[in-house]
Amino acid sequence: MNKFKKIFATDSYIVPLVAILLGFLVGAIVMLIGGYDPIAAYGALFKRVFGSPYDFGEAIREMTPLMLTGLSVAFAFRSGLFNIGADGQVLIGMTAASLIGIKWAGLPLFLLVPLAVIGAGLCGGLWAGIAGYLKAKRGINEVITTIMLNWIALFLANYIVRTFLLIPGQNRSEDIPASISMTFLNSFFDNARLHWGTFIALAAAVFFYIYLWKTKQGFEMRAVGLNPHAAEYAGMNVGRNVMKSMFIAGVFAGLAGAGEVLGVFHYQAVFAGSPGYGFDGIAVALLGLTHPFGVILAAILYGMLTYGSAGMSFNADVPPELIRIVIGSIIFFIAAQGIVRWVLKPFYFKRKKEKVL
Amino acid sequence: MSAAAPVVELKQITKRFPGIVANDSISLTLEKGEIHALLGENGAGKSTLMNIVFGLYQPDEGSIEIGGKPVIIDSPNKAIELGIGMVHQHFKLVDPFTVTENIILGMEPKKGLKIDYKSAAEQVRKLSELYGLQVNPHARIHDISVGMQQRVEIMKTLYRGADILIFDEPTAVLTPQEINELMAIMKRLVAEGKSIILITHKLKEIMSISDRVTIIRRGKVIDTVKTSETNPNELAEKMVGRDVTFKVDKLDPHVGNTVLKLDGVNSKNKEGISVLNNLSFEVKSGEILGIAGVDGNGQSELIQAITGLRKIDSGSIIVEGKEIANLSPRKISEMNVSHIPEDRHKHGLVLDFTVSENMVLETYYKSPYNRNGFMNNEVIDKHAEELVQAFDVRTPSIHNTARSLSGGNQQKAIIAREIDKEPTLLIAAQPTRGLDVGAIEFVQKQLIAQRDQGKAVLLVSFELDEIMNVSDRIAVIYEGQIVGEVYPKDTNDQELGLMMAGGLKRGGKAGE
Numbered sequence: 032m033n034k035f036k037k038i039f040a041t042d043s044y045i046v047p048l049v050a051i052l053l054g055f056l057v058g059a060i061v062m063l064i065g066g067y068d069p070i071a072a073y074g075a076l077f078k079r080v081f082g083s084p085y086d087f088g089e090a091i092r093e094m095t096p097l098m099l100t101g102l103s104v105a106f107a108f109r110s111g112l113f114n115i116g117a118d119g120q121v122l123i124g125m126t127a128a129s130l131i132g133i134k135w136a137g138l139p140l141f142l143l144v145p146l147a148v149i150g151a152g153l154c155g156g157l158w159a160g161i162a163g164y165l166k167a168k169r170g171i172n173e174v175i176t177t178i179m180l181n182w183i184a185l186f187l188a189n190y191i192v193r194t195f196l197l198i199p200g201q202n203r204s205e206d207i208p209a210s211i212s213m214t215f216l217n218s219f220f221d222n223a224r225l226h227w228g229t230f231i232a233l234a235a236a237v238f239f240y241i242y243l244w245k246t247k248q249g250f251e252m253r254a255v256g257l258n259p260h261a262a263e264y265a266g267m268n269v270g271r272n273v274m275k276s277m278f279i280a281g282v283f284a285g286l287a288g289a290g291e292v293l294g295v296f297h298y299q300a301v302f303a304g305s306p307g308y309g310f311d312g313i314a315v316a317l318l319g320l321t322h323p324f325g326v327i328l329a330a331i332l333y334g335m336l337t338y339g340s341a342g343m344s345f346n347a348d349v350p351p352e353l354i355r356i357v358i359g360s361i362i363f364f365i366a367a368q369g370i371v372r373w374v375l376k377p378f379y380f381k382r383k384k385e386k387v388l
Numbered sequence: 389m390s391a392a393a394p395v396v397e398l399k400q401i402t403k404r405f406p407g408i409v410a411n412d413s414i415s416l417t418l419e420k421g422e423i424h425a426l427l428g429e430n431g432a433g434k435s436t437l438m439n440i441v442f443g444l445y446q447p448d449e450g451s452i453e454i455g456g457k458p459v460i461i462d463s464p465n466k467a468i469e470l471g472i473g474m475v476h477q478h479f480k481l482v483d484p485f486t487v488t489e490n491i492i493l494g495m496e497p498k499k500g501l502k503i504d505y506k507s508a509a510e511q512v513r514k515l516s517e518l519y520g521l522q523v524n525p526h527a528r529i530h531d532i533s534v535g536m537q538q539r540v541e542i543m544k545t546l547y548r549g550a551d552i553l554i555f556d557e558p559t560a561v562l563t564p565q566e567i568n569e570l571m572a573i574m575k576r577l578v579a580e581g582k583s584i585i586l587i588t589h590k591l592k593e594i595m596s597i598s599d600r601v602t603i604i605r606r607g608k609v610i611d612t613v614k615t616s617e618t619n620p621n622e623l624a625e626k627m628v629g630r631d632v633t634f635k636v637d638k639l640d641p642h643v644g645n646t647v648l649k650l651d652g653v654n655s656k657n658k659e660g661i662s663v664l665n666n667l668s669f670e671v672k673s674g675e676i677l678g679i680a681g682v683d684g685n686g687q688s689e690l691i692q693a694i695t696g697l698r699k700i701d702s703g704s705i706i707v708e709g710k711e712i713a714n715l716s717p718r719k720i721s722e723m724n725v726s727h728i729p730e731d732r733h734k735h736g737l738v739l740d741f742t743v744s745e746n747m748v749l750e751t752y753y754k755s756p757y758n759r760n761g762f763m764n765n766e767v768i769d770k771h772a773e774e775l776v777q778a779f780d781v782r783t784p785s786i787h788n789t790a791r792s793l794s795g796g797n798q799q800k801a802i803i804a805r806e807i808d809k810e811p812t813l814l815i816a817a818q819p820t821r822g823l824d825v826g827a828i829e830f831v832q833k834q835l836i837a838q839r840d841q842g843k844a845v846l847l848v849s850f851e852l853d854e855i856m857n858v859s860d861r862i863a864v865i866y867e868g869q870i871v872g873e874v875y876p877k878d879t880n881d882q883e884l885g886l887m888m889a890g891g892l893k894r895g896g897k898a899g900e
């Protein structure tokens with residue numbers, strides 16, 4: 032875990048940039064081997080993202096939950112925790128937002144909307160807090176509990192939707208009157224489903240940065256993450272920090288859930304399986320080197336690639352799964368920094384300022 | 389000609405880190421069958437130089453020859469191939485594995501697809517016999533003592549065929565008994581044709597075992613001398629560039645009220661074995677109480693109990709009239725109790741924090757460092773700057789991570805932080821471990837200065853010299869119990885040694 036932490040928490044940005052280039056290169060090689068034209072494929076990918084206002088807007092929509100789940104994983108990581116449970120926290124956030132948005136529909140919108148968003152964040156936080164509590168008080172590894180909580184969240188969310196919110200005969204909830212869609216942009220973006228969640232995500236990144244590096248509580252959390260023993264000796268309450276960190280991570284993920292139901296779908300479906308937001312979040316967090324601003328950039332890249340991959344298959348006849356190879360390679364190259372450093376070696380020699388790993 | 393070539397020759401090695409030249413054109417030769425000591429102040433660049441020889445760092449300038457042939461050592465694997473082995477100060481062992489498993493890790497002898505443990509254990513046993521190492525090949529690492537763990541590290545290098553052994557401060561973590569044994573092992577090694585580079589701060593060890601000494605100061609070689617043609621005073625002077633007295637001057641203590649009082653303290657470990665056994669003593673203001681004892685007799689547990697890191701089952705611990713047993717570390721710290729922990733990497737520092745951040749590790753939440761929940765970095769940095777100045781912590785900047793400091797300077801940073809808290813009770817566990825003689829003198833003076841200002845000081849040390857020189861009163865701990873209290877002037881090493889081994893009890897209260 033410690034080594035793992037070191038690899039993904041370095042603050043150098045050259046490595047990820049090179050890793051991204053190498054990732055695209057590997058993807059291109061695989062395409063060539065498979066008899067596809069990589070230039071056409073990547074061209075189609077970017078054309079899909081930037082080709083029309085609608086697609087551009089939809090790409091942003093795709094990035095938004097990735098930003099928040101990425102932040103969620105990264106935040107926990109910074110205090111030494113591996114949050115595999117962002118997925119479940121997103122589901123709990125969605126369900127809370129749907130419940131509040133539908134059941135309290137009598138409230139005026141200017142109250143209902145913030146309530147639903149806040150409720151989603153809080154419930155996501157409390158859900159993650161369960162894992163934090165078990166870790167702090169009972170010493171149970173959070174990796175295991177968050178995975179278990181993912182499944183519990185899935186079935187709990189489905190149960191609530193079925194029991195309280197269902198449109199009879201359909202596999203989805205009633206429409207949610209509370210909305211955070213940015214409808215005023217509809218004419219610019221051709222009705223792409225843009226919503227305020229994107230700004231919530233950006234604000235969350237700023238909060239992440241300020242909280243962790245500028246406040247007293249963040250100081251504690253970083254100390255606990257880097258050396259819990261020394262933190263304890265210094266009088267910090269390690270358990271409390273673990274719970275707090277999981278809570279905040281869960282809030283981020285819960286807000287992602289709010290964005291999806293209140294901003295994109297306006298209803299909640301009954302899920303057949305894990306929607307996968309949280310797992311993408313792990314990739315995004317690692318890609319962003321667990322730094323909040325890095326996570327935002329990584330989510331933008333990740334969102335572009337996944338959204339654009341549909342264009343790849345449509346216009347260049349390349350299977351969209353190939354983009355997974357690109358993403359996987361990028362993460363691989365970030366983890367295997369040795370390779371990247373080897374590629375960079377000639378440049379490093381000139382600069383003579385080598386950093387010791 | 390090649391017969392006469394030294395086994396290792398370093399030529400004009402220079403290594404720079406941002407803001408500092410750690411090695412400045414260093415040349416050094418190691419002859420076959422020689423024990424070559426490296427001596428230098430904390431941060432002089434000894435570890436850096438050896439890390440270069442072992443392939444962990446690359447030199448910016450200069451070259452290395454092994455047995456007369458120029459080589460480039462770009463990784464530890466390359467170093468091992470060239471017959472170089474290094475015993476690091478912090479061991480790199482897998483705790484739940486056995487001795488044999490650790491030794492063969494990465495070079496397992498195979499029998500078909502399976503690892504051939506039997507022949508491995510046999511090989512380990514042979515090595516152990518040849519060099520008088522006496523390790524049980526089947527014991528698990530977490531069950532054996534630190535001294536034994538170090539022998540496993542030595543065997544790891546031998547198993548990989550090392551002829552050149554580098555020891556970086558091997559004795560810092562050992563008890564006096566274990567040190568003697570290690571010295572004997574080293575002699576066996578050179579008798580068998582190995583060559584050794586030994587880094588140590590202890591002049592006694594250098595005088596007793598090395599053939600030559602190279603003295604390094606601030607990255608430069610000052611001199612290389614034959615051990616037989618020098619003496620400790622000359623070495624110390626060459627190393628720090630001034631006279632070192634070795635004697636601690638102190639006035640008679642002005643003993644005041646009781647600051648710390650332990651009464652019948654009992655504590656059990658997880659296995660239910662009693663680690664503190666009806667333990668009682670007092671420390672008064674204006675005095676230094678030294679706790680003497682062999683490692684593992686309850687010293688760590690005692691300190692944990694006083695600082696709130698360990699629950700006690702019965703008894704009382706009173707600081708300035710208030711019961712503190714089983715309070716939180718934070719509450720106890722706020723009663724002006726300072727603690728220099730034994731394990732600086734694990735407990736004393738957050739290595740990836742900057743020096744500046746580490747300086748407020750315990751006080752970050754107080755004004756003026758904390759302003760309405762935000763860290764007041766200006767004040768924090770200014771504070772760190774002052775401490776680094778006052779305690780001569782050598783670092784290019786307070787914004788460097790604690791990890792990049794040399795071992796001794798990390799320790800000085802902790803001492804600076806703890807003394808700066810102006811404690812009424814200062815607990816110092818092995819405060820001079822790994823420090824150079826100049827720094828030891830400095831730290832001991834600081835402890836005495838604290839006592840002269842009327843603070844109570846509890847000193848735990850395995851170094852008898854330190855206990856004898858610095859303490860005003862000595863309590864001997866054995867199997868979790870205080871077995872005797874004496875005044876330094878009324879006792880001697882033999883008597884203390886006997887008490888530490890549990891063979892003698894003396895005096896309920898010293899001199900009373």
Ligand SMILES: Nc1ncnc2c1ncn2[C@@H]1O[C@H](COP(=O)(O)OP(=O)(O)OP(=O)(O)O)[C@@H](O)[C@H]1O
Nearest residue numbers: 405410430431432433434435436792793794795796
């Ligand atoms: N990885 C690093 N990055 C930056 N500076 C470093 C690094 N390693 C060592 N230094 C600096 O180089 C200098 C020499 O350090 P080194 O560890 O070699 O000292 P040392 O002689 O072994 O001291 P000690 O006796 O305290 O262990 C120190 O000033 C240290 O701060």
Ligand SMILES: [Mg+2]
Nearest residue numbers: 434435794795
């Ligand atoms: Mg060193």
